[in-house]
Amino acid sequence: MPKYVIVGACAAGISAVEAIREVDPVGTITVISEETCPQYSRPMISDFVSGKANLEKMKTRDDQFWTKNAVRALTGKKAVTLNLAERTVAIDSGDKINYEKLLIATGGKPFVPKMEGSDKDGVFTFTTISDAERIAAKIDAINAKKAVVIGAGLIGISVTEALVKRGLKVTLVELQDKILSLILDPQASDIIENVVKEAGVTTVTGQSVQRIIGKPENDHAVGSVSLTKGEQIPTDLVIVAIGVVPRTELLAGTDVKTNRGIIVDNFMQTNVPDVYASGDVAEAYDFILNQNRLLPLWPLATLGGKIAGYNMAGKKTAYSGGTNMSALKYFDIPIISIGLANPKEDSTFEILVKHDAEKNVYKKIVLKDNVIVGMTFVNAIERAGILFYLMKNRVNVKKLKPELLTENFGLATLPAPLRRKMNIGE
Amino acid sequence: MVKRIIAKQEHCMGCGLCEVYCTVQYSKSKDPVKAYNREKPRPISRVRLEMNKPVSFAIQCRHCEDAPCAQACLTGAMHKDEETGLVTHNPEKCVGCWTCIMVCPYGAIKMDVQGKVVAKCDACIELDIPACVANCPNGALECKEAKH
Numbered sequence: 001m002p003k004y005v006i007v008g009a010c011a012a013g014i015s016a017v018e019a020i021r022e023v024d025p026v027g028t029i030t031v032i033s034e035e036t037c038p039q040y041s042r043p044m045i046s047d048f049v050s051g052k053a054n055l056e057k058m059k060t061r062d063d064q065f066w067t068k069n070a071v072r073a074l075t076g077k078k079a080v081t082l083n084l085a086e087r088t089v090a091i092d093s094g095d096k097i098n099y100e101k102l103l104i105a106t107g108g109k110p111f112v113p114k115m116e117g118s119d120k121d122g123v124f125t126f127t128t129i130s131d132a133e134r135i136a137a138k139i140d141a142i143n144a145k146k147a148v149v150i151g152a153g154l155i156g157i158s159v160t161e162a163l164v165k166r167g168l169k170v171t172l173v174e175l176q177d178k179i180l181s182l183i184l185d186p187q188a189s190d191i192i193e194n195v196v197k198e199a200g201v202t203t204v205t206g207q208s209v210q211r212i213i214g215k216p217e218n219d220h221a222v223g224s225v226s227l228t229k230g231e232q233i234p235t236d237l238v239i240v241a242i243g244v245v246p247r248t249e250l251l252a253g254t255d256v257k258t259n260r261g262i263i264v265d266n267f268m269q270t271n272v273p274d275v276y277a278s279g280d281v282a283e284a285y286d287f288i289l290n291q292n293r294l295l296p297l298w299p300l301a302t303l304g305g306k307i308a309g310y311n312m313a314g315k316k317t318a319y320s321g322g323t324n325m326s327a328l329k330y331f332d333i334p335i336i337s338i339g340l341a342n343p344k345e346d347s348t349f350e351i352l353v354k355h356d357a358e359k360n361v362y363k364k365i366v367l368k369d370n371v372i373v374g375m376t377f378v379n380a381i382e383r384a385g386i387l388f389y390l391m392k393n394r395v396n397v398k399k400l401k402p403e404l405l406t407e408n409f410g411l412a413t414l415p416a417p418l419r420r421k422m423n424i425g426e
Numbered sequence: 427m428v429k430r431i432i433a434k435q436e437h438c439m440g441c442g443l444c445e446v447y448c449t450v451q452y453s454k455s456k457d458p459v460k461a462y463n464r465e466k467p468r469p470i471s472r473v474r475l476e477m478n479k480p481v482s483f484a485i486q487c488r489h490c491e492d493a494p495c496a497q498a499c500l501t502g503a504m505h506k507d508e509e510t511g512l513v514t515h516n517p518e519k520c521v522g523c524w525t526c527i528m529v530c531p532y533g534a535i536k537m538d539v540q541g542k543v544v545a546k547c548d549a550c551i552e553l554d555i556p557a558c559v560a561n562c563p564n565g566a567l568e569c570k571e572a573k574h
Contacts (some may be wrong), residue, residue: 303498328524416481
């Protein structure tokens with residue numbers, strides 16, 4: 001009877017459990033997780049802080065998930081050493097867990113740069129429910145009125161929105177010239193920046209926080225931050241949301257190959273047989289860049305975990321790949337942005353753009369050799385998935401180009417053979 | 427076996443009655459006049475008439491076997507029901523993140539902007555024949571039992 005061990009119980013780990021059980025109802029599954037709470041949606045922690053969701057609403061699986069899937073759940077435990085020769089994972093209580101197939105789904109941890117004062121009371125990161133609980137409790141405890149958020153990526157904007165909804169005055173500090181610069185082009189970034197400002201947020205771009213300074217009456221508590229150009233901004237809280245780095249500590253000193261993350265093949269297996277990795281810790285395939293890279297995104301972690309689970313259980317399944325893809329709802333502006341939405345200057349890209357300033361609608365498609373390699377849709381997203389399908393399947397859209405950005409573009413615009421392939425009708 | 431709704435393009439006249447009856451089916455009153463004129467927010471049709479003359483057909487959730495929407499869902503609101511084969515959506519759990527919309531190849535998931543959630547076809551589970559199929563005047567929608 002195979003013994004599966006999964007380290008990590010977030011998106012990838014949970015999805016792997018389900019995939020294994022789909023194939024193998026009897027093998028033993030052990031999951032080691034540092035978190036003690038039930039499976040919950042990490043992207044929803046901002047809704048927790050804003051008060052829109054409680055933990056009950058955030059649960060992504062029901063409470064019987066472990067028992068239903070016959071999982072031995074070692075929650076509140078940390079995997080500390082991996083011994084590939086013995087095929088064991090040692091946990092912090094001293095026990096060693098034997099595996100035949102191992103999945104590393106340890107995810108990422110927030111990156112906090114060296115910064116004077118980052119140890120002060122009132123400095124937080126924002127990736128787990130405990131972070132959200134601590135922030136919410138702190139706001140209540142000190143009746144916080146002001147916050148500084150460092151980093152205007154996905155996490156930074158989502159925590160900003162949550163804090164605004166709780167009535168805080170937020171200053172958003174971003175080192176790049178534009179907010180959400182890894183996801184959006186300058187035009188789409190401006191649309192979001194405008195709504196962020198309208199919501200009362202002060203945005204500071206092209207600068208970072210140099211120093212976190214204590215309150216005059218209590219140096220241990222956050223009182224203000226000083227920016228690159230010297231300006232000092234009073235604040236009660238500092239949220240560091242610069243990014244996440246893969247948690248590869250467990251593999252230190254082992255033969256498992258890592259780059260920034262763990263390197264995996266298209267079956268989510270590492271260079272060491274029977275050792276798999278997926279989710280934010282792994283460098284998996286990006287079908288647009290045609291190379292492996294870190295893509296710390298929830299849907300891709302779920303998909304990668306599923307692929308790992310199938311392969312661990314013996315159902316050989318290749319990963320079709322992901323890419324940088326995000327759907328956003330910040331401040332009620334719906335945005336979908338996928339792939340090379342903001343490519344560097346390169347004459348081999350063809351760019352189609354439609355901007356309706358009155359309706360605040362912005363659509364952009366990036367083509368290379370008549371194949372869609374990037375897209376951004378703002379305020380008109382309902383049928384963007386059709387374009388994602390064309391992108392993912394590398395459909396030549398040469399003849400469709402005049403239609404792609406029209407309001408009417410949809411399934412009926414597609415050529416009949418493609419519609420048949422998609423199995424739409426008869 | 428799964429209830430599947432098949433569009434017959436060659437029979438579709440593009441009248442849009444499928445959207446009307448779908449809207450009514452998802453309304454509180456189940457009455458066309460009230461559904462369209464009085465219910466606020468107006469109920470949302472889960473079927474969409476795709477039209478590019480002379481081509482037209484009605485499309486709704488395909489209840490895909492690999493259900494990319496359920497896969498991508500951030501909250502567990504979208505779920506592939508193994509027993510019925512249907513992809514179900516729980517608005518109580520939905521936060522309107524629009525991730526499912528991004529990955530639906532059919533553009534079959536709608537935004538309920540007012541409720542800040544998504545809306546999609548549930549194949550009228552409580553009816554023998556889905557409303558769009560039953561009310562299509564030209565037999566351009568058919569309900570079949572399929573393996574998935």
